[in-house]
Amino acid sequence: MCEKGGERVTGPDVAELVARARAGEPLAVGRLLSLVEAGGARGRQVASALADDGGRAHVVGLTGPPGVGKSTTTSALVAALRARGSRVGVLAVDPSSPFSGGALLGDRVRMAEHAEDPGVFIRSMATRGQLGGLAGATPQALRVLDAAGCDVVLIETVGVGQSEVDVVALADTTVVLLAPGMGDGVQAAKAGVLEVADVFVVNKADRDGATQAVRELRHMIGLGERGEWRVPVLRTVASRGEGVAELVAALDAHRQWSDGSGERDRRRVARAEAEIEAVAVARLRARIRDVHGGLSDLAERVVAGELDPYAAADELQPGLVEPG
Numbered sequence: 668m669c670e671k672g673g674e675r676v677t678g679p680d681v682a683e684l685v686a687r688a689r690a691g692e693p694l695a696v697g698r699l700l701s702l703v704e705a706g707g708a709r710g711r712q713v714a715s716a717l718a719d720d721g722g723r724a725h726v727v728g729l730t731g732p733p734g735v736g737k738s739t740t741t742s743a744l745v746a747a748l749r750a751r752g753s754r755v756g757v758l759a760v761d762p763s764s765p766f767s768g769g770a771l772l773g774d775r776v777r778m779a780e781h782a783e784d785p786g787v788f789i790r791s792m793a794t795r796g797q798l799g800g801l802a803g804a805t806p807q808a809l810r811v812l813d814a815a816g817c818d819v820v821l822i823e824t825v826g827v828g829q830s831e832v833d834v835v836a837l838a839d840t841t842v843v844l845l846a847p848g849m850g851d852g853v854q855a856a857k858a859g860v861l862e863v864a865d866v867f868v869v870n871k872a873d874r875d876g877a878t879q880a881v882r883e884l885r886h887m888i889g890l891g892e893r894g895e896w897r898v899p900v901l902r903t904v905a906s907r908g909e910g911v912a913e914l915v916a917a918l919d920a921h922r923q924w925s926d927g928s929g930e931r932d933r934r935r936v937a938r939a940e941a942e943i944e945a946v947a948v949a950r951l952r953a954r955i956r957d958v959h960g961g962l963s964d965l966a967e968r969v970v971a972g973e974l975d976p977y978a979a980a981d982e983l984q985p986g987l988v989e990p991g
């Protein structure tokens with residue numbers, strides 16, 4: 668149990684856990700990940716202890732529609748990266764719902780081959796309802812994995828929708844996966860992933876329509892306004908490991924480019940901004956709940972015509988007015 672404010676906490680000492688995690692001890696890494704996931708006073712202690720960790724590991728986000736092959740690709744990437752001696756972290760992030768088992772069970776089976784490997788840290792994170800949500804917890808988990816000496820951290824999103832874009836914001840390199848007949852380029856453009864992709868992968872290239880999908884994507888990339896990084900469109904058959912070496916090479920190339928161009932630093936600052944904002948907003952939410960006991964009293968006064976909603980918000984945040 669931990670007390671609010673962090674005076675009295677029991678369980679293993681955070682500093683000791685951090686030291687053990689830095690030595691690569693999987694149990695300590697797991698404990699620290701649990702602490703940052705739970706947040707609260709001890710999560711904060713972990714954050715403080717790891718403040719100067721982060722930024723070493725190459726953070727790779729994998730996103731795309733369900734069933735496209737993200738988990739299969741992640742697992743194949745782990746194998747390829749382990750083969751060259753890299754330490755690898757894997758975060759499976761479900762921004763939308765607490766894990767019910769289904770999809771993740773399949774992922775666990777796929778990841779089972781890496782489960783005994785001391786050079787691989789695998790973690791599922793459900794982030795709904797916790798302090799700062801996805802943006803608040805995932806960067807801390809990244810710092811834990813960085814402290815544990817991971818060279819590469821793969822973040823796979825399990826959910827769909829806007830939250831995937833948030834995951835993208837966490838990554839140094841974003842891989843967008845598509846598959847023939849699963850929506851292809853047009854869907855990609857609709858979902859806004861064209862702008863966020865650093866690398867496109869057309870997986871399930873063993874299926875009809877892969878060539879068409881690649882061509883369409885290349886065309887669309889050509890139409891868009893691109894920076895100096897040329898977004899590659901790769902074909903993979905992740906279930907057979909085909910094209911995975913090329914994907915690893917593309918990830919390396921993007922990392923090298925973003926290091927040299929300053930893009931990586933720029934993204935890290937953006938990431939920290941999102942993190943600070945998430946914590947601040949979460950505090951405000953907690954304040955509304957804890958200090959004001961929720962909004963129902965104010966809401967009743969608004970309904971009764973005693974207050975307008977702006978004046979009600981003033982009571983929550985004295986001195987804070989909307990910009991403009």
Ligand SMILES: Nc1nc2c(ncn2[C@@H]2O[C@H](COP(=O)(O)OP(=O)(O)O)[C@@H](O)[C@H]2O)c(=O)[nH]1
Pocket residue numbers: 731732733734735736737738739740773870871872873874903904905906907
């Ligand atoms: N035919 C084919 N099937 C694949 C390929 N990659 C993955 N799959 C299969 O597609 C299904 C969904 O893959 P999964 O990795 O769970 O997708 P996710 O939901 O994006 O994580 C599984 O049955 C995989 O075995 C591929 O390259 N070709």
Ligand SMILES: [Mg+2]
Pocket residue numbers: 737738739770774823825
């Ligand atoms: Mg998956």
